[in-house]
Amino acid sequence: xxxxxxxxxxxxxxxxxxxxxxxxxxxxxxxxxxxxxxxxxxxxxxxxxxxxxxxxxxxxxxxxxxxxxxxxxxxxxxxxxxxxxxxxxxxxxxxxxxxxxxxxxxxxxxxxxxxxxxxxxxxxxxxxxxxxxxxxxxxxxxxxxxxxxxxxxxxxxxxxxxxxxxxxxxxxxxxxxxxxxxxxxxxxxxxxxxxxxxxxxxxxxxxxxxxxxxxxxxxxxxxxxxxxxxxxxxxxxxxxxxxxxxxxxxxxxxxxxxxxxxxxxxxxxxxxxxxxxxxxxxxxxxxxxxxxxxxxxxxxxxxxxxxxxxxxxxxxxxxxxxxxxxxxxxxxxxxxxxxxxxxxxxxxxxxxxxx
Amino acid sequence: xxxxxxxxxxxxxxxxxxxxxxxxxxxxxxxxxxxxxxxxxxxxxxxxxxxxxxxxxxxxxxxxxxxxxxxxxxxxxxxxxxxxxxxxxxxxxxxxxxxxxxxxxxxxxxxxxxxxxxxxxxxxxxxxxxxxxxxxxxxxxxxxxxxxxxxxxxxxxxxxxxxxxxxxxxxxxxxxxxxxxxxxxxxxxxxxxxxxxxxxxxxxxxxxxxxxxxxxxxxxxxxxxxxxxxxxxxxxxxxxxxxxxxxxxxxxxxxxxxxxxxxxxxxxxxxxxxxxxxxxxxxxxxxxxxxxxxxxxxxxxxxxxxxxxxxxxxxxxxxxxxxxxxxxxxxxxxxxxxxxxxxxxxxxxxxxxxx
Numbered sequence: 001x002x003x004x005x006x007x008x009x010x011x012x013x014x015x016x017x018x019x020x021x022x023x024x025x026x027x028x029x030x031x032x033x034x035x036x037x038x039x040x041x042x043x044x045x046x047x048x049x050x051x052x053x054x055x056x057x058x059x060x061x062x063x064x065x066x067x068x069x070x071x072x073x074x075x076x077x078x079x080x081x082x083x084x085x086x087x088x089x090x091x092x093x094x095x096x097x098x099x100x101x102x103x104x105x106x107x108x109x110x111x112x113x114x115x116x117x118x119x120x121x122x123x124x125x126x127x128x129x130x131x132x133x134x135x136x137x138x139x140x141x142x143x144x145x146x147x148x149x150x151x152x153x154x155x156x157x158x159x160x161x162x163x164x165x166x167x168x169x170x171x172x173x174x175x176x177x178x179x180x181x182x183x184x185x186x187x188x189x190x191x192x193x194x195x196x197x198x199x200x201x202x203x204x205x206x207x208x209x210x211x212x213x214x215x216x217x218x219x220x221x222x223x224x225x226x227x228x229x230x231x232x233x234x235x236x237x238x239x240x241x242x243x244x245x246x247x248x249x250x251x252x253x254x255x256x257x258x259x260x261x262x263x264x265x266x267x268x269x270x271x272x273x274x275x276x277x278x279x280x281x282x283x284x285x286x287x288x289x290x291x292x293x294x295x296x297x298x299x300x301x302x303x304x305x306x307x308x309x310x311x312x313x314x315x316x317x318x319x320x321x322x323x324x325x326x327x328x329x330x331x332x333x334x335x336x337x338x339x340x341x342x343x344x345x346x347x348x349x350x351x352x353x354x355x
Numbered sequence: 356x357x358x359x360x361x362x363x364x365x366x367x368x369x370x371x372x373x374x375x376x377x378x379x380x381x382x383x384x385x386x387x388x389x390x391x392x393x394x395x396x397x398x399x400x401x402x403x404x405x406x407x408x409x410x411x412x413x414x415x416x417x418x419x420x421x422x423x424x425x426x427x428x429x430x431x432x433x434x435x436x437x438x439x440x441x442x443x444x445x446x447x448x449x450x451x452x453x454x455x456x457x458x459x460x461x462x463x464x465x466x467x468x469x470x471x472x473x474x475x476x477x478x479x480x481x482x483x484x485x486x487x488x489x490x491x492x493x494x495x496x497x498x499x500x501x502x503x504x505x506x507x508x509x510x511x512x513x514x515x516x517x518x519x520x521x522x523x524x525x526x527x528x529x530x531x532x533x534x535x536x537x538x539x540x541x542x543x544x545x546x547x548x549x550x551x552x553x554x555x556x557x558x559x560x561x562x563x564x565x566x567x568x569x570x571x572x573x574x575x576x577x578x579x580x581x582x583x584x585x586x587x588x589x590x591x592x593x594x595x596x597x598x599x600x601x602x603x604x605x606x607x608x609x610x611x612x613x614x615x616x617x618x619x620x621x622x623x624x625x626x627x628x629x630x631x632x633x634x635x636x637x638x639x640x641x642x643x644x645x646x647x648x649x650x651x652x653x654x655x656x657x658x659x660x661x662x663x664x665x666x667x668x669x670x671x672x673x674x675x676x677x678x679x680x681x682x683x684x685x686x687x688x689x690x691x692x693x694x695x696x697x698x699x700x701x702x703x704x705x706x707x708x709x710x
Contacts, residue, residue, distance in 0.1 A: 228581070229581070230454050
């Protein structure tokens with residue numbers, strides 16, 4: 001189940017538990033399979049000394065929670081409490097210059113001194129240097145695969161050090177091997193947890209610029225370290241500066257720009273929260289939107305009415321609302337039920353059809 | 356006589372010739388000395404194959420003419436016609452890096468390809484590199500001393516090449532040795548002739564930043580080449596970028612920003628205008644402000660009245676106007692006469708006293 005369906009369920013039922021109680025008639029089998037997989041996953045997480053942090057829980061990063069498509073659940077190894085601190089992402093080129101790596105490390109250390117936790121991927125080059133600089137103060141490695149999978153292997157020592165002294169954050173379940181298609185979502189988490197994103201060396205059209213674009217879409221501050229026009233690794237940063245990124249030479253430039261946001265945020269925790277496996281399903285969370293009222297006249301009858309008006313040819317949801325003489329909210333809820341049961345398919349333009 | 360007095364005379368008399376005709380009773384000796392010096396200077400300029408270009412003449416750079424305290428007269432060796440082309444200044448650190456010099460040279464060459472004449476000082480480092488890049492297309496060296504004085508001596512070959520293929524521009528008379536106090540005015544001329552000023556490498560608080568400040572005061576575009584925060588020679592440029600300078604990686608960045616201004620300007624001349632010594636005084640120029648009417652009741656009587664109201668204790672000009680019952684314009688004109696005759700002294704706050 002992806003984030004869109006997850007949040008649609010929460011909006012309707014108010015909590016994950018309530019959704020599971022209400023859904024057996026729709027997809028008993030799927031839920032049973034999920035429960036089995038979830039229990040195995042939770043056991044494995046416990047074995048690793050990690051924990052789950054769910055959307056709506058106090059430890060879930062507040063900045064990330066407000067982004068579109070935020071991961072419903074994060075697996076966190078190490079100091080999960082770091083997720084509650086003010087965070088700044090430091091990212092950049094894998095083939096970074098020695099100067100670029102030195103700058104990333106110094107920036108990260110300077111952020112740490114100012115009470116800011118650093119987030120990055122765990123690629124070689126700038127990412128690795130940023131973690132090294134912030135290892136003592138607090139650093140988060142957001143990985144594209146499972147929290148137990150180190151990639152690239154050359155960063156094994158760093159990965160282990162972060163798992164112990166910082167935190168490894170993963171959206172995917174344990175054991176997931178990172179694949180190319182996972183990296184864009186991972187990059188959205190890096191910018192999503194952060195108040196701002198610092199780019200240190202990035203070639204034109206490089207992955208770091210994609211992270212910068214996500215950051216802008218998410219309303220984050222974007223910082224870029226300038227460099228010589230003769231160095232291709234500066235091209236991306238200079239382009240960002242041309243387009244309004246904050247010119248950054250040291251951590252003070254970042255702290256100065258983020259000042260009010262940092263003042264409003266809590267200082268990072270100095271204690272290492274003991275990792276405790278959570279074997280229960282997450283507690284109910286406050287719904288972001290009031291739960292839709294059930295359709296009048298019994299849900300099953302209403303479902304039948306909807307299905308009766310659907311066929312293999314896609315039809316507009318607005319048209320369904322008119323034809324069934326039900327409220328738009330009720331039709332939306334019933335369509336969600338049908339979607340979860342795998343009985344309908346959605347199409348662009350807010351059209352639906354029977355599978 | 357400095358530019359302030361020069362333009363005050365022009366405003367009053369409408370032309371230099373008219374001012375000289377009107378002034379003999381005030382400072383006959385000074386004018387005689389100046390005429391003698393001027394004739395010797397003109398002969399020497401002719402001997403060098405150089406020429407004078409006066410404020411108000413067609414060849415006087417239009418951008419410079421509009422600046423405060425523009426030099427009344429420029430001595431120009433070489434292709435004086437270059438002064439009429441669109442000009443961009445390229446300046447920067449004397450202790451430039453190899454990369455900085457390469458960038459300056461490439462930028463200057465790129466500007467030349469786009470039909471822009473380059474202006475700079477003739478220091479080593481960025482200045483020299485910029486001239487080298489633009490030697491074929493058109494370059495102006497604005498010097499702090501006389502147009503016949505090469506400083507520093509290490510740039511002798513470049514100086515000679517510019518005198519032949521580009522142009523040497525000087526405010527001071529031939530033979531003047533450049534002194535520290537001359538450089539700020541020289542820098543104001545460099546920014547003054549230009550549509551924009553490009554800074555390539557500049558340490559914090561360096562002379563190039565003073566040129567950039569003049570450029571801003573004069574309403575010029577300021578361009579800066581970014582560099583690594585680890586290189587102190589980038590500090591000044593990065594500061595300029597932080598404060599709104601246009602990030603510049605190549606000539607296209609400059610051309611793009613100046614586009615409309617360049618389109619409005621004439622292309623640089625390809626012919627070398629033969630240098631012709633000018634042995635006559637400059638023709639009358641259009642006054643910038645209508646000449647002030649002479650004081651009523653005869654000028655001598657009015658002068659006596661003013662002097663009567665002055666003493667060794669400074670008095671406000673406003674107070675003089677009231678006490679003498681004359682117009683403010685008349686008092687201003689009469690005070691100028693007295694100042695030229697060396698009979699009064701000016702003090703801050705628009706106060707004057709007898710010498």
